[in-house]
Amino acid sequence: MKVGYIADDLTGSNATAVLLKKLGLQTATVMNGATIPQTLHFDVIGMDLDCRYMHEDIVEKRVREAITELQYWGTELIANRIDSTMRGRIGFITDLLLDAAGKNGIAVISPAFPDSGRKVIGGYLLLHDELLENTSLNRDPMNPVNQSYVPNIVQSQSKNLVAHIGLHEIRLGEENVKKIFQEKIENGCKIIIVDAITNEDIQIVARGMATMNYNCFPVDPGPLTFEFIRAKYFNHNPKINYIFSIGSVSDLTKKQLAYVLEKEQNCEYIYLDPIKLLNPSKAQSIIENAINKAIKQFARKNIFIISTTHPSEANVDLREIAQEQNVSQELIAKKLTTAIANVTTQLILLDPSSVGGVICCGGDVTASLCNFVSADAIKLIEEVESLIAYGELVNGKLDRLPIITKGGLIGNKTTLHQCLRYLQSINTKGIIANES
Known part of the structure; x- marks a missing residue:
């Protein structure tokens, strides 16, 4: 198994690498446009692009180069590690990954990180139960956040049709998630944003994604990527x-x-x-x-x-x-x-x-x-x-x-x-x- 992800900053890439190491995987972050080390064994490679505040031309160049490098390495999946408060060019980068994923590519965005106080309810991202625009992020000098409705944030940056799945649908279980995913996809959606307020919600989404007949990939700050890899690539048959x-x-x-x-x-x-x-x-x-x-x-x-x-x-x-x-x-x-x-x-x-x-x-x-x-x-x-x-x-x-x-x-x-x-x-x- 080889899994890759791109990240727009180094600390985020490292955080996801450490999280995935809990699955017993060998992980590394590649920086500064370097090539992936071929002399060492890794299961997971994170590509730090250091591009959160860069112009779109620079972002596109770095993303395409990272995709090429990961594909040459032999990755089976390329995820998008994003900021948990939706800063950066998330929609734009996700579009580039969708282009690389082919016609069956589907991006599932989950900004939720329950263990760090990030929840998504009704499409709204809450930071410690506060809307983003009501926190200090509204005064970020580089990238001020002035809204919390994730579908609007992503749609404003993406050329693809964006859909949202609410918490009530997710709580009905993974089979229902698959059914709703299928409906959204048949309506032309390529990016699906999901609610989640607990780790269990994220697990349900991941299990639904893992058995879809599409090239689904996670766009998230780490928890969905973790659960998706566990659901898709690990053998759950042995009874423990x-x-x-x-x-x-x-x-x-x-x-x-x-x-x-x-x-x-x-x-x-x-x-x-x-x-x-x-x-x-x-x-x-x-x-x-x-x-x-x-x-x-x-x-x-x-x-x-x-x-x-x-x-x-x-x-x-x-x-x-x-x-x-x-x-x-x-x-x-x-x-x-x-x-x-x-x-x-x-x-x-x-x-x-x-x-x-x-x-x-x-x-x-x-x-x-x-x-x-x-x-x-x-x-x-x-x-x-x-x-x-x-x-x-x-x-x-x-x-x-x-x-x-x-x-x-x-x-x-x-x-x-x-x-x-x-x-x-x-x-x-x-x-x-x-x-x-």
């Missing part, structure tokens, strides 16, 4: 299982789990009734029933949530149970997290090679899992988000198992789902469809 081991009972955790259930169809919620778990005569049967339930779903589902917190009922008062049994609340909590660790471990051991990682929510359940599988340590690799760690178990029954750990009060409602996306991204590295 992910397990949430949830010890936290916080309201935030329940909201995070509800969000995962909303977004993921192949998800099985394995509820361990805490009252029955704390009854010595029922505990073992509850654990066995949970494992049997997981086994029955193991071939059909690939995301499993194991928790003593019911998704739709109030939490059990552990203090009351501790008083009834005349033991400490800490001992009660320890029994519950040990049960969660037990079920988690036995589920993983059904097919360890198919498990892409476990996400532990709550410090007690993380410690219980490590103790249950006799892990000596957690090798910390990097931070997923603030106060959320990614690493691998060291030694024990599940040596080198990928693990993400977070506290029950950390993040917002999407955080657990983002942890899942992080593991999925890690597991796509190196699984390139036409090279596997």
